[in-house]
Amino acid sequence: MAKRKSVCLKCGQFKGEALTACPACGFSPKADRDVACSLLLTEPFDLGELVVGRSLDELKEASHLIQSGKEFQYNESEVTQLSQMYTAYRAVPTKQIVIDLIRWLGPAIVGIAVALWLWIR
Numbered sequence: 001m002a003k004r005k006s007v008c009l010k011c012g013q014f015k016g017e018a019l020t021a022c023p024a025c026g027f028s029p030k031a032d033r034d035v036a037c038s039l040l041l042t043e044p045f046d047l048g049e050l051v052v053g054r055s056l057d058e059l060k061e062a063s064h065l066i067q068s069g070k071e072f073q074y075n076e077s078e079v080t081q082l083s084q085m086y087t088a089y090r091a092v093p094t095k096q097i098v099i100d101l102i103r104w105l106g107p108a109i110v111g112i113a114v115a116l117w118l119w120i121r
């Protein structure tokens with residue numbers, strides 16, 4: 001799989017994955033808004049049911065803009081939506097792990113309880 005290209009929010013240099021630290025300036029997106037903006041400044045990918053990102057041409061434009069000290073104009077509603085999507089997207093695996101744990105441990109706990117009950121009796 002080809003590596004995606006992303007643009008650093010702070011210095012406008014191209015880097016690899018959107019959420020990794022920038023090799024040029026060391027900035028790595030942590031705040032919700034920075035994460036959302038970083039996901040916008042990356043080559044298109046699927047985030048749940050939504051495809052986010054920008055074409056390479058748009059990324060080059062954004063890269064130039066940021067490097068020349070101008071502010072890239074983010075679509076604020078897109079940023080907000082993306083930030084919410086990302087939070088929901090990140091929350092899914094945790095929820096799934098808990099469900100899996102209960103599914104796996106449930107029968108074992110019942111088994112132990114039955115064994116204990118038989119033993120006490």
Ligand SMILES: [Zn+2]
Pocket residue numbers: 008009010011012013022023024025026027
């Ligand atoms: Zn940077």
